Amino acid sequence: MTTVTVRQAVHELMTFHGMTTMFGNPGSNELPFLKDLPARYILGLHEATVVAMADGYSMITNRPTLINLHAASGTGNGLGALTNSAISKSKLVITAGQQVRDMIGPEVMLANVQAAKLAEPLVHQSLEPLSAHDVPRAFSQSVFAAEDGPVYLSVPYDDWDAEVPAERIRQLSRHVATARTVDPEAIAELAGKLRSAEAPVLVLGPEVDDERVWATTIALAEALDLPVWAAPSLARLPFPNHHPNFRGVLPAGIAPIGEILGAHDLALVIGAPVFRYHQWQPGLYLPETTELIQIGEDTAAAARAPFGDALIADPVETILALAASLDVATVADSDPTATDSDSGVMAPERAIPGPAASASDGVLHPEEVFAGLRETMPGDTRYVVESTSTNAAFWAQMDLRLPGSYFFPASGGLGWGLPASMGVALADPERPVVAIIGDGSAHYSISALRTAVEENIGVIIVLLRNGTYGALDWFADMLGVDKAPGLDLGEVDFVSIATGYGMHAAHAATTAEFASQLTAAQERSVRGQASLIEVNTEKTRPEKK
Structure with a gap:
């Protein structure tokens, strides 16, 4: 009887299911699985970043997306981002390395005694196969189960070199289709x-x-x-x-x-x-x-x-x-990305008022930033937004006419937007991607900038800096909490941080500078180069009064 390793069987199943891109942050337990990996490996420098990138990627492809995390510690780091994936029911197959089977009971270093319970509240299914021979089937089950939301699969790392019949690959290369009809x-x-x-x-x-x-x-x-x-x-x-x-x-x-x-x-x-x-x-x-x-x-x-x-x-x-x-005929719309020949911008279906203006030099009102995006970026741009305090300004100025144009963290968990924008851009390089990120959010996942540079992801990051957790200011006022601690962030130089990661970055102090830098960023984007534009903005509320 011809045999293959469990690793070879799972790698073949990955190929069968078209899982050609994998997001991860590896540790020692994961290395045996990664040997001869038949997929592009996208490295994230923190597990929450890894989960968010895969989340964005899955939203665009609408296919199960593979993630690899390190044991309990790596899984724990990724759980914050997983709260967003659980709400949005993103199709994620999260694999994590477990200690060798003989070492789990004594609870040695990097053993996760109750691995399947760790992510259980946030996933659709959570598995750890009872034997090495069952790993390929459990992987197959995880791919199909991920159609209904994230799935977690813990695998002891000595399982990967175990032998299984080669015939198992053919048996598990199967399809599960849905044929539900509307009554x-x-x-x-x-x-x-x-x-x-x-x-x-x-x-x-x-x-x-x-x-x-x-x-x-x-x-x-x-x-x-x-x-x-x-x-x-x-x-x-x-x-x-x-x-x-x-x-x-x-x-x-x-x-x-x-x-x-x-x-x-x-x-x-x-x-x-x-x-x-x-x-x-x-x-x-x-x-x-x-x-x-x-x-x-x-x-x-x-x-x-x-x-x-x-x-x-x-x-x-x-x-x-x-x-x-109801005999409603769907008439093909005119090109939603068409522009007004005189102004070069999209003509809105409903009049958009002029943006509110800032009263301070070097500081823009968020509406001025969003008006600049609307006037400069193509109509098919995808926007990944994590700047809660500017919600009202965003909806007042943006004109989004295509599906798949807006993405926001489904559970409200911060740190998702920056890496998610990179997953979105990786999944569909044909449509421009702009990440609109508040400075409070950026601190959670700033290491994602390194992935954008290393993987040539042409995302444009617009970083709105107001030095505070603006949405919490609004909540504190609504809840009658005076002088709550921990809301002031100070002034951080994100241009220097992005430059340190090897990304092109600049500060825009006027609307003219912002428009000019957006145009230059678009030119870099088509070459697979990411850009960060930092803008000082006025403090605003997430909802209009």
């Missing part, structure tokens, strides 16, 4: 409710930020003249933010959402939980005059919702079927 009766009932409702409203979540349904969603909203809100705590943008039907992002409090949706007799929530609240603003969830129906594939989200009915179904397929049932 026609459920669609007919939804269509009937929409037709008969006097004031229906559409609430869309991250799961419908999808090119398969983008134009159909717009056509459905226009045909029925539906006001469209984005679900609160938004991680992806599911609708063009300056479309006339778009009303904005729902506030993340119970009372304000109840007041907004209470003006409607029917609320269809598609592709989002009901709801991901943040600040404690108690009140009526929903008046009894409003019927709410939640549509999504997450059974757990439907079960824990405190109100409303739910339909467990693919949100993308539901919108497509609903539009067909």
Whole structure:
């Protein structure tokens, strides 16, 4: 009987599943697995950075993405970033090295006695095979299970050199397909409710930020003249933010959402939980005059919702079927990246007011920064945003018309945005990627700059420096906490830090300098060179007063 090593079997399965890129930060337990690795290895200098990069990569490819972390310590370092992946259900296969089997019981150095429990609350499945022979099957299971969210797989490092039948590779080279169909009766009932409702409203979540349904969603909203809100705590943008039907992002409090949706007799929530609240603003969830129906594939989200009915179904397929049932024709949109021939900028669907101006020399208002991005960057730019205190300014000035244009940490965990932008850019080099990062966030994952330089990732980083955790200033005011400690960051020279990592970096003190540096950064980006532009900005609030 022909045999191969467990390592060879898993490497063959990686190739079979098209897992050609792997993100990691290795330790001694992981080295045996990495021997003769048949994939591009993207090194991150901290495990949280590794997880976030893979998260961004998986969001664009929509395929299981492989991560390799070091034992318990490396896994622990990555858990903060994994909170975002768990909420967004990113397709991650996280492998971690375990001590050799005979050394786990005595709890020697780098042994993880309860490895499968370490990441368990944050992953869809957590495994440690009971024998070396079961590692290839467990790996195969992890790839398929990752379709529903992150999976964790701990493997003792002596397993990799164990022998298994070569036939096992063929047996495990299999496919698992989903053939769920949307219930026609459920669609007919939804269509009937929409037709008969006097004031229906559409609430869309991250799961419908999808090119398969983008134009159909717009056509459905226009045909029925539906006001469209984005679900609160938004991680992806599911609708063009300056479309006339778009009303904005729902506030993340119970009372304000109840007041907004209470003006409607029917609320269809598609592709989002009901709801991901943040600040404690108690009140009526929903008046009894409003019927709410939640549509999504997450059974757990439907079960824990405190109100409303739910339909467990693919949100993308539901919108497509609903539009067909209502005879809504999807007309091909004009080129969303087309520009006004006179100004050279995209003509918005709804008028965008001029940006608020800063009153201080050398300091820009965030709206001036975002207006500069809108006017200078191509219309198909992807924005990875981790600057919470500038949310209101961002939505006031940005004009995003394409799917896959906006990404935000799903759990609110800082340090995700900078490395995630690199994963996004690696997955799709054809669309420009801009990371909008606050100085408070940048400190969490600044070592990601090294990966951008080493891997020739042409991301453009716009670092907004206001010297404080601005969103916490707002929360402190809302919670009546006077003079909370730990909110001031001081002035850090990020240009020097980025230059030290080998990245081109510059400071912009005026809007003209910012526009000029953006143009130069775009030229470097197409050559696979990253850039950092540091801007001093005024302190703003995440929500308008």
